Amino acid sequence: MHQNPLLYEINTRPWLRQFGPDFRLKDVPDSYWDYLGNNGINQVWLMGIWQTAIVTGHTRSKFPERVLDYHPDARYPPFEYHIEASPYAVAQYEPNPEIGNWADIAVVRQELYARGMELILDFVPNHFSVESPWIDQFPDYFIQGNEVSIDQNPTEYFRHNGFIFAHGRDPYFPGWRDTVQVNYFNPQARQWMEEQLAVIAAHCDGVRCDMAMLPVNRIFIKTWQHHLPLDSPHPVNEFWPESIQTIKARYPHFKLMAEVYWDMEWELQQQGFDFTYDKRLLDRLVNAERQGIREHLLADDDYQKKLVRFLENHDEERALSHFGQEQSYAAAMVTYTLPGLRFFYDGQWEGRMRKIPVQMVEFPPEIPCSCGSLTVKDNPSRIFCSDTWNFYQRLLSLLKTNAFQGxxxxxxxxxxxxxxxxxxxxxxxxxxxxxxxxxxxxxxxxxxxxxxxxxxxxxxxxxxxxxxxxxxxxxxxxxxxxxxxxxxxxx
Missing domain, CATH: 2.60.40.1180 (Golgi alpha-mannosidase II)
Structure with a gap:
């Protein structure tokens, strides 16, 4: 494997619509994968390919809390947009038919292989969609409440077919009201989640694990100890080490990347993750904490090389919007010349300014910057800032040299x-x-x-x-x- 790999995240639903209104993965031209490979990308993360709930008029009227209430940025011209279910409220680990099927995933994987790239997909361990068919099939695999629970916390619980279930959440914020919480105190639920991970691993080369710290025992206990019966047995072993060991026994080269915060990066590396998010670096770049950055980089090499370095992803502001043009280039030079996994987000090279919610299925219009816009062969998006495009083309060429593998x-x-x-x-x-x-x-x-x-x-x-x-x-x-x-x- 490449020592400091380059990963490219694609927000799959709106990205496909750039090619055409009815495009599926099988329709993506081979030349697009050439384009990524020629820019030195080693891993492609197709974000948001799994089946979700279908947002209908009934859903919007009866369960408005399950649908994002989006308010467009008034600084930009109005546009027609569509809000669907969050790709992180997974109904089941089957491809969304609007994106493709298993055969299409296999074709994309082979196209990437042919160019020396690997396929990364999502794994969401903490929760499923409130409309997942698994709730009816395995109700005990999810945290349940009672009438007292829902009376005291009406936004944290919901009714479904005679049961009361908890929404997925972390210990610091209200629950995600389009989700149902997996019960990691239930050994059978843990085994079942390991099986879900195995389903995904059969079709790709790695996963990005959403909010990967939430199943850690002490975090799960902190989140749910007041919502479960006092006699609920606490698990002795951690979920991740056992699951990762099992998966890697079957797929030795499979990679796991953790979205992780709260200074738990080292802990999850020790539990078996190949890479962990480095949000601390981004925060210190935003706040221009130069001494903090220098101290952060004093950590052991084994830790540094497993960090995921990024300026953008689907959760963060766009770099140009966050930093401004000149500072964003300086921040990129810092971020991407460090050891670790170098993570780029679709639209970053093109100079996109607008962050969109993951529930939106098309990109909003951008206003090209004063340096001018252009089109590039094999890229379905316009280049909205030619200076930014030229900067990243030069940076990517630099990163392909042997110097940055030393x-x-x-x-x-x-x-x-x-x-x-x-x-x-x-x-x-x-x-x-x-x-x-x-x-x-x-x-x-x-x-x-x-x-x-x-x-x-x-x-x-x-x-x-x-x-x-x-x-x-x-x-x-x-x-x-x-x-x-x-x-x-x-x-």
Whole structure:
């Protein structure tokens, strides 16, 4: 497997509609997979392919709490949109017929294989749709309440065919009212969820596990201890280590990626996950916590290389909207030149500004930025910001070089403005590739302490301008940079 793989998330329902109103996975042209492969992508995550409830007029009128009440952003022109069920309220692990079937999934997987890529799909361990057929078949696999429960917490429980069930939730927020909570205190429910994971594993190369920390025993107890009978037995073993061991015995190369927060990344790595979200890095980039970033990167290499580095995904704001253009490029240079899994979201390269809810099944119109828009062969989306497109094309080319498969480490900085900068290097064979970013709204000069390199001539790979020169002051290499500029060079 690639040491620092590149993953590309596709929001499948609206993405397919870009090709045409009735497109299915089988209709996606081969040239699109060529396009991703040529950009260095190693894994493609088709987000939201599973069957969900069908949102009808009856649902909207009788159960409005189960349907997203969407209010379009008034800063943009109005548009026609459609809100369907959340792809994270899974009815059952069968492909949504509006997307395709198992045969179509197999074809896509083979197309990816032929280009050296792997297929990633969703696994949602915590809950199912309130309209899942499994509720009637296995009611004991879900947390049930009673009349007292629903009277005291009417938004946390719902009635279904004579039973009262709990909505899925985490310990800090109200429940998701389109879901029903799996009961991880029930050993048979645990076994059944392991079987659901096995169903998925037979058709792909890995899964992204939604809110993966929720089945952890101490989190599950924290969430549900006041909602279950006092004599409910607590499980001794954890769900993930046993399930992951079983799955990997059958599919040794299968990969599991955890969406995880609350400083539980290391814990889930120890429970068997190959990769865990690095939301802390994104938060510190948003808040420009440079010292916090440097300290975060002091963690062990084994931990770092299992972190998922991202600026965007379907839960986060678009990077251009979050940071602004110049800072977003600096944040990308930081994020994607670190060790770990490098995660891009469909629309990020094109300069999309608008975050959409996962329940929306088409992309809203974008307003192209002042740098101009363009179209690109084999990409169904317009390029809304040509500067952003060109930046990512250059970054992706850089990441395909051997330098970023070497040995990583931070670089010592000195000087009165050292706090403004983030710097590290990759060593591959006898060549060091150094990345330095002025992650600050003021210009500054970085002093890189490189006593062993004094006699070597730096070679610029990505410079702010062609006139850039390298200046030495004793054992220090001086790098002047404007706000949010960066420099990449070999030495």
């Amino acid at each position: 040995v990583w480490g931070q670089v010592a900085l000195q000087g009165p403005q050292q706090d403004q900068f983030l710097a590290w290097q990759w060593q591959f064979n006898n060549t060091k590739t150094i990345i330095i970013v002025n992650y600050h709204p003021e210009p500054g000069t970085a002093y890189l302490h490189l006593p062993d390199e004094r006699d070597n001539v730096p070679h610029g790979i990505w410079q702010p301008n062609d006139a850039m020169t390298f200046l030495w002051d004793g054992d220090y290499l001086l790098i002047p940079l404007r706000p949010f500029q960066f420099q990449v060079f070999n030495i």
